[in-house]
Amino acid sequence: MARPVRVVVLGSGSWGTTVAGLAARNTPTLLWSRRPETADEINTEHRNSRYLGDHVLPDNLRATSDILEAANEADVLAVGVPSHAVRDTLSQISNEVRAWVPVLSLSKGLEPGTRQRPTEIISECLPGHPVGLLAGPNIAREVADGLAAAAVVATQDEDVAAALQPLFASRVFRVYRNTDVLGCELGGVLKNIVAIASGMADGLGVGDNTRAMVLARGLAEMTRLGESMGANPRTFAGLTGIGDLIATCMSPASRNRRVGEAIARGLTVDEAVKELGQVAEGVKTAPTVMELARDYNVEMPIAAEVEAVVAGRRTPADAYRGLRKVQPGGEDEVA
Numbered sequence: 100m101a102r103p104v105r106v107v108v109l110g111s112g113s114w115g116t117t118v119a120g121l122a123a124r125n126t127p128t129l130l131w132s133r134r135p136e137t138a139d140e141i142n143t144e145h146r147n148s149r150y151l152g153d154h155v156l157p158d159n160l161r162a163t164s165d166i167l168e169a170a171n172e173a174d175v176l177a178v179g180v181p182s183h184a185v186r187d188t189l190s191q192i193s194n195e196v197r198a199w200v201p202v203l204s205l206s207k208g209l210e211p212g213t214r215q216r217p218t219e220i221i222s223e224c225l226p227g228h229p230v231g232l233l234a235g236p237n238i239a240r241e242v243a244d245g246l247a248a249a250a251v252v253a254t255q256d257e258d259v260a261a262a263l264q265p266l267f268a269s270r271v272f273r274v275y276r277n278t279d280v281l282g283c284e285l286g287g288v289l290k291n292i293v294a295i296a297s298g299m300a301d302g303l304g305v306g307d308n309t310r311a312m313v314l315a316r317g318l319a320e321m322t323r324l325g326e327s328m329g330a331n332p333r334t335f336a337g338l339t340g341i342g343d344l345i346a347t348c349m350s351p352a353s354r355n356r357r358v359g360e361a362i363a364r365g366l367t368v369d370e371a372v373k374e375l376g377q378v379a380e381g382v383k384t385a386p387t388v389m390e391l392a393r394d395y396n397v398e399m400p401i402a403a404e405v406e407a408v409v410a411g412r413r414t415p416a417d418a419y420r421g422l423r424k425v426q427p428g429g430e431d432e433v434a
């Protein structure tokens with residue numbers, strides 16, 4: 100009898116731990132944590148208290164702080180460290196992962212400097228492996244608590260996606276497929292910046308109409324940039340686009356939204372990130388997205404204001420005043 104597929108998840112933050120918990124319900128799963136004490140807590144108490152509070156993980160989820168052990172065990176590898184750590188993490192195991200092991204990114208950011216998406220970094224660090232991503236409107240704690248949600252496995256190869264779907268799916272976690280890797284990945288990256296704008300709007304005490312405007316025009320910016328880079332614009336109308344945008348802009352648990360709100364309450368960006376104690380990818384991604392917008396000659400007024408705020412050149416109130424000065428054009432054109 101064939102042995103079951105072994106899933107390895109790298110990164111024991113809120114999302115890596117949650118995805119490992121999903122996989123462990125379907126197949127043997129090992130979670131790598133860079134902190135031995137976190138691996139111990141998961142193995143002995145079945146919790147990751149720093150990131151998921153008192154949430155109880157499946158008994159059969161195993162953890163290790165030995166990254167070589169993790170890499171050697173993988174039949175499927177999921178990379179759940181923040182995007183700025185993907186290259187460094189994978190460079191430690193580039194000779195350890197068996198050929199043809201599919202590698203899925205869970206990260207939603209861009210690498211500063213190279214401007215690369217996590218799947219591009221994975222392809223460089225682990226050449227020849229099938230590469231894809233798992234993304235969608237997935238606030239970690241809600242998924243961990245078993246509240247119904249859906250995600251997308253995006254890979255160019257439909258057969259690989261079809262093999263990966265059941266490893267992460269459950270009765271309440273629906274996993275769809277998509278071959279538009281670029282569009283799905285950009286949706287997850289770009290919505291974080293709009294979520295910071297949405298949080299700033301909340302912190303400034305604006306109404307629901309303003310919030311809806313930020314979401315709708317933010318989606319227009321995301322779609323414009325994505326289409327210019329070669330993504331299918333329809334992808335942005337799906338789970339990884341508008342779906343993730345709504346979840347992240349509306350949820351009080353979203354870290355990007357919370358950072359925006361904290362800045363609008365008067366904290367500096369550094370203070371807001373420190374208060375959060377978790378990753379808010381949009382803070383580091385905003386300048387990189389504006390570089391892409393310039394390269395592809397795409398207007399992104401909301402992202403531009405967010406970038407100016409996180410760089411300390413503008414206050415949230417000035418950013419919103421700035422947005423009011425943008426002359427509205429045809430709705431499907433610019434600004």
Ligand SMILES: NC(=O)C1=CN([C@@H]2O[C@H](COP(=O)(O)OP(=O)(O)OC[C@H]3O[C@@H](n4cnc5c(N)ncnc54)[C@H](OP(=O)(O)O)[C@@H]3O)[C@@H](O)[C@H]2O)C=CC1
Pocket residue numbers: 110111112113114115116133134150179180181182183184187188205206207208237238239240376377378380
């Ligand atoms: N949380 C969510 O709801 C979702 C998050 N994501 C994405 O998943 C990715 C991870 O986010 P999330 O789990 O939430 O982040 P968290 O802030 O919850 O955790 C980050 C994890 O990455 C580890 N880490 C940080 N820096 C490094 C490094 N240089 N090398 C190795 N490990 C490192 C941390 O380790 P340590 O504890 O030791 O600092 C921690 O385990 C992000 O790209 C995020 O956008 C995607 C969907 C949902």
Ligand SMILES: O=C(CO)COP(=O)(O)O
Pocket residue numbers: 207235236237238239291294343346347352353354355356378379380
């Ligand atoms: O990507 C997420 C939900 O899909 C999580 O968003 P935050 O990183 O803003 O918490």
